[in-house]
Amino acid sequence: MKKVAFLLFAILLTFAVGAHADGHCSDEIGCVVLAPDDPVTIGVMSALSGPVAFLGEDSVGGVEIALNRRGGLALGREIELITEDSLCSAEGGQTAAQKIASDEQILGVVGTSCSGAAASALPVISAAGMLMISPSNTSPALTNADMDAGGLWQPGYYRTAHNDEFQGAMAAEYALNELGAASAATIHDGDPYTDGLQAVMARTFGEMGGDVVFQGAVNKGDTDMTAILTEIATNPPDVLYFPIFEPEGNFVAAQSLNVPGLEDTILMGADGLLVASFPEATGEAAIGMYLSGPYLSSEDYSAFLAEWDEEFGGAPPSGFHAHAYDAANILLNAIESVAVEQEDGSIVIGRQALRDAVSATEGYAGLTGVLTCNETGDCATGEALGMYLITEAEVTEGNWPPDVIWSKAEAAMDDM
Amino acid sequence: MTQTRKVTHNKLLGIPLPAGHTGVDLIISALRIIIVALIVIGASSTLLEGRFTFEQWLALLFAGLAQGSIYALIALGYTLVYGILRMINFAHGDVFMAGAFTTVFLAKSLQQSGFLDSQPLLAILILMGFAALVSMTVAVLLERIAYRPLRNAPRLVPLITAIGASFFLQYTFRGLFGSGFKAYPTVAFLRGTIAVGSINIPVAQIFVFLSAIVLMLCLYWLVERTRIGKAMRSVSEDKEVATLMGVNVDLIIVFTFAIGGALAGAAGVINGFFRPQGVNFFMGFFPGIKAFTAAVLGGIGNIPGAMLGGMFLGVIETIGPNLVLNGLGIPSANQLKDVIAFTMLVLVLIFRPQGILGERLSVEKA
Structure with a gap:
């Protein structure tokens, strides 16, 4: 009995200290606090080397155009883009996710390129309280929450790519x-x-x-x-x-x-x-x-292609650049909607709040059609095919x- | 080298074996029988089923010979370098890529200027020459920078260096030309077919096959009939003695890399006109592995062997899955074509460890 009481006390103490340390954070899985001159940091996990490097190039380009169109700014601050190579393999996804997760300033990630890499990256990203929006994972398992049926979904996973x-x-x-x-x-x-x-x-x-x-x-x-x-x-x-x-x-x-x-x-x-x-x-x-x-086939897409040609020359190397563009925008919009500015000029962003904001995406008119995220992170509706x-x-x-x-x-x- | 065997100690699962046999011998014999039996059963059941027509088998054979010709041309580079240095140049597949990838841009501009369509043969020769030059330069630089400083290092050191060089080349070219896929233009005369009996053979396949034979004959003549070829053979026999006889060993080694590189570059263009798609920085990897296999299959260090090994591998790859695996009722047989190819490698090597045309290496050489 004494032990249980002690344990309870210890748990309460941890919570109290935790709450105190976070200052204004009341988010259940933690917050990102941006000091007054910190940038808004988001990540990209893509296949940047190996035989499908073109997929990564394609997605990174889409994200960069999304950033350019915002003038490189979110919440009035610079957006810092951390790019990690997740290859097209389980090992690559694991390594990239661990690097991302170790940087507590990162709010969310656009990636991965391949479903195989996502399967090993997701547990790490999810446990770190972050979220990932993939522009090109299409494996049905990733948005299936039923583990017994081979589902791999974990909280924090979203995709703008259409489910197979x-x-x-x-x-x-x-x-x-x-x-x-x-x-x-x-x-x-x-x-x-x-x-x-x-x-x-x-x-x-x-x-x-x-x-x-x-x-x-x-x-x-x-x-x-x-x-x-x-x-x-x-x-x-x-x-x-x-x-x-x-x-x-x-x-x-x-x-x-x-x-x-x-x-x-x-x-x-x-x-x-x-x-x-x-x-x-x-x-x-x-x-x-x-x-x-x-x-x-929208006019917006033609404008996007023109911008791509101007920025990188030629046409995008694969078919998921627009999905990456939408993913980056959904992420940045969510960040902007949940950020709370403090009196001292710092900004607090709750990680669960951020996930909730992405989950609440409804009727978002993106380049890849109208996107509405369901409870397991499928944002593409399949009508835009x-x-x-x-x-x-x-x-x-x-x-x-x-x-x-x-x-x-x-x-x-x-x-x- | 003499080895004394204690016959009484040779037991397998506790059962004594006949004199002169070890457990390993028995397992290898069993393996031979099993593999041969599987091939015979698979092939005969496919043929009895009669799903494929005779014309289809012939078409597969010609496709295999053409694909094998590409392997053979790359395999020549492996075999030449191995013959001289006893070193496996794993970056050779990327030397092939260097020529093929660089030349695709020249090929495009020749097509746009109309030269490729008005003078196809001349244009192809120019492209082959250009690709040969590029690959030759890469191969020579590779030798000078990556291999020569390590020539007297233990044998594994240059091998690992070669693998490193392979990655270096891949990502250098990715940096130069990007990661997208390029394609060679197609030439009108290569698109046609020639009717032989009841089947139509694509001209492109004949073109590849003949080009490979011609290049190999040139190489064979060079090595067997010229002064520098004699010097190459002498370096291959014994570097020190060759030096004493006044052969400039460094020069010969550079020359060998240059020839191997030039052949790989030419193969890159031939491949480009045979299989125009899929030109990118990674395109040398699989052909490199296959060509190395072909070189071992034919007997590494042996020029006609590399040619034969390449053709053999190409034919097995195209015919094998349909003939053997389908007959055995294995699903997705074509995905397993590498299994067939490498099983053949194992089979050839357990019957003839030195390869099809290989000589048994003396202790000194090996």
């Missing part, structure tokens, strides 16, 4: 209903992202009455796709869905021209290939190929982005 569930299902629906395909084959590259996407597509396609004749995989780094394409050609499908990345996706598309039996097969990819370099690099094989991806058709203009004249020929939101409107 939306995109895979949309591809299946489009293939069946709009293209009239009866059979489909899928190829992934062993990455959880591409595997998840093809699994959702194949499952939905099968459930809706289609026939999935082949589900196979290639390796990252493969250049010769003749073997798998020949295998597919033994029973040619109406649609070949390969939601993979450059350069393997280019090789699959280009080499499908030389494989007899695949002449009538419609090629379909996903946002991994929705990049300006894809049609030009793939050549005539890309003409007539369908790609699913975020519906970015569209099907793009690659035509001659993208391949030979460098037109980008291609026209959106169908979108879920518009299809829903037509049904009404």
